[in-house]
Amino acid sequence: MNYTSNGFGPENHLRALRELSRIHFGKIPAIFREKSFSEYGNYRLSTSQLATNADILIGYGPVVNDGYGCSYSPKKNQILFCVSSFFSAKETSSDFFARSLEGSLLQMRELCLRMNANESSATFSARSPEIPPLPTTTSKTS
Structure with missing residues (x-):
């Protein structure tokens, strides 16, 4: 990196x-x-770390019409994400992307917790955890 x-x-x-x-x-x-x-x-997923000590969320738009912009800012106990896509692209959904990202991160968290507890990695279930609906803070760029 x-x-x-x-x-x-x-x-x-x-x-x-x-x-x-x-x-x-x-x-x-x-x-x-x-x-x-x-x-x-043509990056369908344009992503970058935007590290800052301030409690702000910075985002940017996708670089192609049918893509996503996804900035992230790691903090001590959380990672802030800002997901965007264009309204005009039928192939994209910022809400779906954000929920899928959250589900993937929850699976990784579960795996890390189990590994830290010295459980066998073979007991990890690849099933997707229940993904709660997100608040309507995700937005599309017009």
Whole structure:
């Protein structure tokens, strides 16, 4: 993670090379016009840690029409999430995503508690815990 956090992730370097080629040579090299490169930058899930000591929730929108934005801020005893998606995308639902995320986190919590109690990991049930309805604080970006 430090590798990417320190600017050594490939996506930013590739985008910089593309823009430098456009600026200095007036054209974009073929590799950047390939379908695979355009798909490489279409993140259906755009997520990032927004660490802050303040008691605020910061969020951002999805980067593609049928995607999600999901920021998270780890705290001492909780993790705050902000989930967003576009109203216009029939494929996405911020509420469903948030409930699914919560269910996954509850399963991980159960596993960690059982492992800490020295129970065999073989006794862990992969069943999904009951997911309570979320308050209507999740929103879609218009």
